[in-house]
Amino acid sequence: MRLTRRSLVAAGAGLPFLSLPQARAQRAPGQFRFGLSAFPPSVQAWANTGTAAATVKLLIHRGLLSYDTSGNLRGELAESWTNEGPETWVFRLRPNAVFQNGDPVTAADIQWNLEQIAAERSTAFYRTEMQGIARIEAPDERTIRIIMKTPVATLPYWMASYHMGMVSRRSTPQQQIGAGPFVVRGQERGTAMDLVAFDRYYKPGLPRLKEVRIIAYADENLRVAALQAGDVDLIEYVPWQSMAGIEADPRLTLDAVFGPFMYLLFNATKGPLADARVRRAVAHAIRRDDIVKAAFFGRGAPLEGLPIAPQSAFFDAELAKGWHYDPALSKRLLAEAGLAGGFATSILATAQYGMHKDTAEVVQQSLAAIGIQAELRLPDWATRVNLGNRGQYEMAVQGTATDNNDPDGLSNLVDGSLSPSYVRSIGLRVPALEEAMGQARAEFDAAKRKALYREAQRIALQEVPICGLAWRSQGYAMPKTVTGFRNMPGALSFFSGITLEETAIAG
Structure with a gap:
């Protein structure tokens, strides 16, 4: 399929998320272009507004825990976690984690986040679960102790959710300050977002990318065409009718999992x-x-x-x-x-x-x-x-x-x-x-x-x-020049955006 302005206008009529001028945009030096299936309705850390939003949240925010590419729990803002009895979980924070305004991530910040999530008027996705907290203790700046009202064996999984990102207490509803590998530099509402690497991210040498441009292609066929034309470096939600063609293309890689x-x-x-x-x-x-x-x-x-x-x-x-x-x-x-x-x-x-x-x-x-x-x-x-x-x-x-x-x-x-x-x-x-x-x-x-x-x-x-x-088989597709990105296993496929911190592209 050859993309022209005329064909784009015809195919994209009535698609408010499609940016026609962006379709043939050239890559800026150090820029990675990601074709999402929708423009995120919101990227607030604690809200659930869909998978596209979750992917962007995984660029901006980090919680106490997350997952490695094998699907095992791993530390993020917390470097370790232990169970001190059926009701009590203790998290030890990293010494070098900072929010994107430069403030250190402290136990008091984590306590504030959990209290806000559990608050009476909170609209957080995990509000009800966090109301199961009996009390929170912060004995020092790097230690947070969560005492539940009843035993919870699965609390670490809750803390690994992409709906449980921790934000600075200086955040506002309009501007949330995360601790993830990328910072939002600007956006074209309904069309695209530009993110740049956070130079004080707590993992040395990461992220490997300098800049990520998110471009929304609501039409799945245009999303595939953009990848084939070289206009984007990664797409999510590969339409199932296109998977065989992508597999057959020697330039491209399909990474698909069941889950x-x-x-x-x-x-x-x-x-x-x-x-x-x-x-x-x-x-x-x-x-x-x-x-x-x-x-x-x-x-x-x-x-x-x-x-x-x-x-x-x-x-x-x-x-x-x-x-x-x-x-x-x-x-x-x-x-x-x-x-x-x-x-x-x-x-x-x-x-x-x-x-x-x-x-x-x-x-x-x-x-x-x-x-x-x-x-x-x-x-x-x-x-x-x-x-x-x-x-x-x-x-x-x-x-x-x-x-x-x-x-x-x-x-x-x-x-x-x-x-x-x-x-x-x-x-x-x-x-x-x-x-x-x-x-x-x-x-x-x-x-x-x-x-x-x-x-x-x-x-x-x-x-x-x-x-x-x-x-269903859930697929991402990219040129073979992209390295480091992984489709996470099983139910964690929607967490795959977390691997963008280790993603790079040749050329």
């Missing part, structure tokens, strides 16, 4: 979907093989239970088939719920990502076969997020990965006690599931935790807090 997945959310505040039997009817009606073919060109697999990967120590093969395709069972469940004739509803998705739109269309067709007539709503991604956060939908297609590779990472998707979010069903509380997940989170014995997670899966299969649809 992210598609699923269905429900508004249980009113109407038929408040009934678990109806949600189970939906779960058994969907032709998941068709989703894999239509949305992912075969680069995926059906997901018929909760998204616990087969390689996980907590995987249960029997429970993984809990929502198998059975339209006859779906019709019986609808009849039991007094809806033998079906009902009308709607499915919220987005046209900005083809995988969301294609998945929603298969779900729509599958439901029609059992008498559920669902109208599709396909706004842009930012609107999809806002509608989801406000609970303004009946069913919604969503794609994500769990917060980590431990089943506790599912909590942010299935725990209805947490703050409203576009990634969770609305008004859907399952106390028995919340209790089982909470007990597993508090259990340090691996065998006992596995039994508790198995019970949580059994409850979820009956109550359907979310409905798994399909695993």
